[in-house]
Amino acid sequence: MGVPYWDLSPNVLFPKSLSNPYPKPDFAIGNLFIFIFIFIFIVEQQNNRILLGKELHKSCQDLRNGS
DSSP states (O other): OOOOOOOHHHHSOSSSSSSSSSSSOSSHHHHHHHHHHHHHHHHHHHHHHHHHEEEHHHHHHHHTTOO
């Protein structure tokens, strides 16, 4: 078990054991970055789809108007 991220006591920031001065971090931070990346990717895809739909709508209207 790692140290919870809210526990930022000096023992956590500067661990006393010199054999392992850099304790292995929890996977929560990595999972958070992956979640944010996937969320941004999905939002970008949705924005692209909306833009594509608007372009398609405009070109269909142009065809109907005979221009």
